[in-house]
Amino acid sequence: MDTQISNRLDATFLALADPTRRAILARLSRGEASVTEIAEPFAISQPAISKHLKILERAGLITVGQDAQRRPRRLEGKPLAEANAWLERYRASWEASFERLDGVLEELQRRPSASTRARRRTRR
Amino acid sequence: MPMTMERAQVTLPSEREVKVTRSFKAPRPLVYRAYTEPTLVRRWLLGPPGWSMPVCEMDVRVGGDYRWRWRSDKDGSEFGFAGTFREITPPSRLVHTESYDPGTLGDAHPQNEAIVSVTFAEDSSITTVTTVIDFGSKEARDAAVATGMTDGMEQSYQLLDTLLSEGL
Numbered sequence: 001m002d003t004q005i006s007n008r009l010d011a012t013f014l015a016l017a018d019p020t021r022r023a024i025l026a027r028l029s030r031g032e033a034s035v036t037e038i039a040e041p042f043a044i045s046q047p048a049i050s051k052h053l054k055i056l057e058r059a060g061l062i063t064v065g066q067d068a069q070r071r072p073r074r075l076e077g078k079p080l081a082e083a084n085a086w087l088e089r090y091r092a093s094w095e096a097s098f099e100r101l102d103g104v105l106e107e108l109q110r111r112p113s114a115s116t117r118a119r120r121r122t123r124r
Numbered sequence: 125m126p127m128t129m130e131r132a133q134v135t136l137p138s139e140r141e142v143k144v145t146r147s148f149k150a151p152r153p154l155v156y157r158a159y160t161e162p163t164l165v166r167r168w169l170l171g172p173p174g175w176s177m178p179v180c181e182m183d184v185r186v187g188g189d190y191r192w193r194w195r196s197d198k199d200g201s202e203f204g205f206a207g208t209f210r211e212i213t214p215p216s217r218l219v220h221t222e223s224y225d226p227g228t229l230g231d232a233h234p235q236n237e238a239i240v241s242v243t244f245a246e247d248s249s250i251t252t253v254t255t256v257i258d259f260g261s262k263e264a265r266d267a268a269v270a271t272g273m274t275d276g277m278e279q280s281y282q283l284l285d286t287l288l289s290e291g292l
Contacts, residue, residue, distance in 0.1 A: 104167050
């Protein structure tokens, strides 16, 4: 695996590992916001929020907008998309198996297999 | 009508582990069977399309070994997994080791032994299977998850649905 991508993913997942930071990202997914606006719904101090924002910024998950007064934070899609793509391929491979398993289980429930019938016979 | 449940969820509970969760519309003993009878396992444990499972041997008892091998329909290349069952609690839990067998691929995959814990829980005829794979190290986990990863990082905010769903 490309070391650069690997390091970026580390930073992304570290940033995502905290519920406050995930809530901040969810807030920013609805549009950019100033630090005060971001801090509003949280029961923690603004310096604590700023610390979380710094971690998100370092991971490239958010950037600071042009407005020098408000300094709005906005969500950056690329690292999330990278992290998603990384897990998605792995997930898709499992899902492909699980969809076949859906079929196998459906068939087993429709008509018990020969082995089940054989086992029932031996048990009796 | 196909009995497809909500898609599989993949999360990272620690830096060495991956957790895969999926629910099935079937009673727990049946799902357990589908995980432990080789004739059933080889029908579904195939990953992405284009692979068959010519070897599926499982001695399902504590200390018993298993060997799985897959073959590409396209070029006949093979790889597999093998290991030992450590815990067998029908129909609720299975624990086994897992070592990668590079087969004919011969790629430099980390050789650590992973520990795979599979838990089956039933609620109202829906069985949820939770698989936790402890790869032993962060490097091994990242490499395993990245297997087959190529370019094409499509723009997507799906992560906010899948990855974050647990915490939001």
